[in-house]
Amino acid sequence: MARKRGRGLSADDRKIWDEVRRGVTPLSSQRKSPAPQAEPPKPKINASIPAPAPKSTLKPASPKPVIRPKAQPPVKVDRAPTLAEQLDAAPRQMDRKAFLRLKRGKTPPEARIDLHGMTLAQAHPALIRFLNDARARGFRTVLVITGKGRASRDDGPVPGRRGVLKQQVPHWLSSAPLAAIVQQVTEAHLRHGGSGAYYVRLRRSS
Secondary structure: OOOOOOOOOOHHHHHHHHHHHHOOOOHHHHOOOOOOOOOOOOOOOOOOOOOOOOOOOOOOOOOOOOOOOOOOOOOOOOOOOOHHHHHHHOOOOOOHHHHHHHHOOOOOOOEEEEOOOOOHHHHHHHHHHHHHHHHHOOOOEEEEEOOOOOOOOOOOOOOOOOOHHHHHHHHHHOOOOHHHOEEEEEEOOHHHOHHHEEEEEEOOOO
16 A cells, blocks of 8 residues: 655654664764865075176276377488498589499490508508509599408497498598699499499599
């Protein structure tokens, strides 16, 4: 026979139901509380790496301008002119073309004298005799050989000029008694001795 709906529990059923309820634990009480989250590990500081230096707020000092000394002009050293330069600077007493031919060695000397090895006392009178004789014979161009001379062993801070005769002969030729018969003097060309000899141009005899 079917049980009719709407009828409540009997006393025995209610007693059994109460015992069942007392033995049942609610699901909400069985849920575990979430585990606390672990803190993230702190970064390790490496002591070998130096900490960055703090930025300086000071402005760098501006570099000082470099002052360079002014370039000095080259020092000019005045030197005494050579004998060849002195002779070339002397007034020309003969025709220009003839003078250039003489300097270039294109006018062969008609006579020559070699004063090598002579002292000043020997060379001066020998030169006077030679030039007077050459003029008397009608020669116009002669060669006087003096040599270049030897360098001094101790010239000192200012070296002297070489060759006593080489220095003295032009002075003799421009002084009395030879100045009256000598027209022009110039250093010889290399073919005739170069700086160790002189061309002497004689005046015509009257």
